[in-house]
Amino acid sequence: MTVKTSSNRKLKQVTDYVGADTMTAQVDNTRDPDPYPTRLAKPLDTLWVARREGVVRGRAEQGPLGPAQLDEFERKGFLFEPDFINGEELDELCRELSELLSRDDFRGRDFSITEPDSQEIRSLFAVHYLSERFAALACDERLVGRVRQILGGDAYVHQSRINYKPGFEGKGFSWHSDFETWHAEDGMPAMHAVSASIVLTDNHEFNGPLMLIPGSHKVFVPCLGETPENHHRQSLKRQEFGVPGREALRELVARHGIEAPKGAAGGLLLFDCNTLHGSNANMSPDPRSNVFFVYNRRDNACVEPFAAHRRRPSFLAHKPDEAWTPQG
Amino acid sequence: MTVKTSSNRKLKQVTDYVGADTMTAQVDNTRDPDPYPTRLAKPLDTLWVARREGVVRGRAEQGPLGPAQLDEFERKGFLFEPDFINGEELDELCRELSELLSRDDFRGRDFSITEPDSQEIRSLFAVHYLSERFAALACDERLVGRVRQILGGDAYVHQSRINYKPGFEGKGFSWHSDFETWHAEDGMPAMHAVSASIVLTDNHEFNGPLMLIPGSHKVFVPCLGETPENHHRQSLKRQEFGVPGREALRELVARHGIEAPKGAAGGLLLFDCNTLHGSNANMSPDPRSNVFFVYNRRDNACVEPFAAHRRRPSFLAHKPDEAWTPQG
Numbered sequence: 001m002t003v004k005t006s007s008n009r010k011l012k013q014v015t016d017y018v019g020a021d022t023m024t025a026q027v028d029n030t031r032d033p034d035p036y037p038t039r040l041a042k043p044l045d046t047l048w049v050a051r052r053e054g055v056v057r058g059r060a061e062q063g064p065l066g067p068a069q070l071d072e073f074e075r076k077g078f079l080f081e082p083d084f085i086n087g088e089e090l091d092e093l094c095r096e097l098s099e100l101l102s103r104d105d106f107r108g109r110d111f112s113i114t115e116p117d118s119q120e121i122r123s124l125f126a127v128h129y130l131s132e133r134f135a136a137l138a139c140d141e142r143l144v145g146r147v148r149q150i151l152g153g154d155a156y157v158h159q160s161r162i163n164y165k166p167g168f169e170g171k172g173f174s175w176h177s178d179f180e181t182w183h184a185e186d187g188m189p190a191m192h193a194v195s196a197s198i199v200l201t202d203n204h205e206f207n208g209p210l211m212l213i214p215g216s217h218k219v220f221v222p223c224l225g226e227t228p229e230n231h232h233r234q235s236l237k238r239q240e241f242g243v244p245g246r247e248a249l250r251e252l253v254a255r256h257g258i259e260a261p262k263g264a265a266g267g268l269l270l271f272d273c274n275t276l277h278g279s280n281a282n283m284s285p286d287p288r289s290n291v292f293f294v295y296n297r298r299d300n301a302c303v304e305p306f307a308a309h310r311r312r313p314s315f316l317a318h319k320p321d322e323a324w325t326p327q328g
Numbered sequence: 329m330t331v332k333t334s335s336n337r338k339l340k341q342v343t344d345y346v347g348a349d350t351m352t353a354q355v356d357n358t359r360d361p362d363p364y365p366t367r368l369a370k371p372l373d374t375l376w377v378a379r380r381e382g383v384v385r386g387r388a389e390q391g392p393l394g395p396a397q398l399d400e401f402e403r404k405g406f407l408f409e410p411d412f413i414n415g416e417e418l419d420e421l422c423r424e425l426s427e428l429l430s431r432d433d434f435r436g437r438d439f440s441i442t443e444p445d446s447q448e449i450r451s452l453f454a455v456h457y458l459s460e461r462f463a464a465l466a467c468d469e470r471l472v473g474r475v476r477q478i479l480g481g482d483a484y485v486h487q488s489r490i491n492y493k494p495g496f497e498g499k500g501f502s503w504h505s506d507f508e509t510w511h512a513e514d515g516m517p518a519m520h521a522v523s524a525s526i527v528l529t530d531n532h533e534f535n536g537p538l539m540l541i542p543g544s545h546k547v548f549v550p551c552l553g554e555t556p557e558n559h560h561r562q563s564l565k566r567q568e569f570g571v572p573g574r575e576a577l578r579e580l581v582a583r584h585g586i587e588a589p590k591g592a593a594g595g596l597l598l599f600d601c602n603t604l605h606g607s608n609a610n611m612s613p614d615p616r617s618n619v620f621f622v623y624n625r626r627d628n629a630c631v632e633p634f635a636a637h638r639r640r641p642s643f644l645a646h647k648p649d650e651a652w653t654p655q656g
Contacts, residue, residue: 167574167578168574168577168578172608172609172611175611205533205588206539206586206588208608211534211611246495246496246613249496249613250495250496250613253612253613254613258534258611258612260533260534278611280500280536280608280609280611281500281608281609283500283503283539283586283606283608284581284586285574285577285578285581285582
């Protein structure tokens with residue numbers, strides 16, 4: 001395996017580092033060495049390791065995305081399509097979002113995340129199980145066709161959610177790769193997943209739009225986790241885990257810059273599972289809402305977590321053809 | 329006094345509300361009623377009160393700013409002039425900033441604010457006393473002439489500072505009016521002050537540039553403070569005070585929008601003491617540095633605080649012709 005660094009100095013093979021002493025969580029030692037080691041107790045002496053999987057695995061003839069769009073996705077790790085949904089269809093999705101977020105019977109459930117200081121639902125997971133309308137959208141050929149072109153095979157929904165970030169309230173989140181979390185905590189083996197986010201409100205520079213580092217999807221940045229005395233208690237403090245180091249971020253931004261696709265409600269953002277992204281706080285009165293589906297290729301279904309003691313709850317990580325229903 | 333609200337409903341005179349029971353801090357009851365009541369225990373039934381002072385009090389013939397620039401300042405409450413300083417002069421100011429921030433003898437002093445997790449200085453106050461170079465800049469006719477045009481009289485430096493916000497580190501700050509704090513905590517009587525900020529690094533959408541609400545300088549938004557059991561302990565938690573209500577912010581942004589002047593190092597931002605501003609976190613590797621002078625008109629020198637028990641330390645609020653030197 002080629003190990004890339006900014007200085008191109010000669011480095012050990014990354015697999016040399018994957019011993020039990022560098023992992024914060026128990027891993028199955030009968031497995032092959034993990035090509036994407038993360039949640040390490042000590043830093044590797046490389047900023048990142050190269051991605052092994054291809055990015056675009058389908059062809060332009062197979063579906064809605066043209067060659068230039070597929071090239072852009074391949075190069076940047078994301079593609080923004082303004083005006084993907086509009087008119088009555090957009091209004092209908094917004095109404096459905098509002099209705100779901102106001103459902104009293106969803107309050108206090110594990111799959112609904114409420115505001116810190118109120119009982120208002122801020123995020124709702126598993127929406128393609130909770131709503132026929134969002135279920136239909138998740139398997140809409142306009143989305144599934146694009147996903148098939150990118151992943152080169154059939155996919156299922158690994159995770160779905162709707163977000164409603166109220167004005168002045170929505171906090172930002174730090175740079176991260178979703179794949180890093182899904183690999184470490186959900187057991188997603190390889191980079192055969194793509195996210196589709198449809199913005200249901202206008203997105204502008206002041207309401208905390210998603211920022212991405214184009215090209216960052218081609219490397220995997222192992223993250224440091226402490227080696228905690230009491231891992232179970234520590235692991236609840238999620239923000240301490242899965243955060244790439246600043247040196248890696250600095251180097252990737254220096255090479256590729258940052259982009260923040262903005263525009264009117266109804267735009268579709270497709271982004272690779274490993275593209276580094278983050279966002280700033282919402283400084284405006286305008287809410288920022290979206291619906292979000294993660295498509296994982298069927299032959300890449302999750303196994304045991306690669307760097308966590310146990311899997312996360314199923315509302316965060318569905319299995320293929322799972323018959324999920326709310327628990328409790 | 330005219331009291332403006334979004335609904336234009338008939339309201340009591342704002343001075344009716346300024347009784348001892350609505351103030352969280354002791355005020356001198358022999359004073360006239362405060363036209364800018366703030367840090368209130370209970371909200372007024374008005375979102376804001378009208379500004380009493382003019383904005384631009386000088387004329388175009390008096391100085392460097394032309395009529396269009398003065399009109400823009402009058403209308404928006406700020407004026408951005410790209411390329412105000414450049415070349416060797418800019419390099420020299422950047423070097424001076426670096427030297428001051430690396431001074432060992434400034435560490436641990438009250439006027440130097442260090443990083444939470446290190447001994448690196450992040451902000452340094454009173455720089456026009458600490459540095460001959462910044463003292464010269466503070467009284468440079470290019471700045472003082474502009475200030476005189478805006479304020480319509482001679483001014484002194486009420487506060488000065490340099491900021492160095494490292495990449496990925498700099499946190500944002502919430503919407504606020506500086507005048508609200510200077511009035512409440514430093515005893516600045518009226519809106520006869522203007523801030524001059526010269527950016528010493530490039531300012532872009534990802535390193536947390538200053539955001540302003542144009543037009544917000546024409547109203548004063550009274551802020552709520554809790555009525556704390558133990559005011560002295562509470563008052564140290566500064567972020568709880570001087571934060572305008574969301575309804576007022578929503579209404580002002582709906583009317584006027586938000587602007588974030590961006591551009592290369594060397595730009596000058598002049599902004600009225602009462603213009604609402606804030607910023608987001610620095611999501612980029614690029615630091616964001618600036619030097620900042622607050623000019624207050626000499627006939628507006630501070631008196632006792634209007635909504636605080638005692639004045640803040642002198643490094644935050646100088647008197648005219650003060651001979652400030654570092655203490656301790």
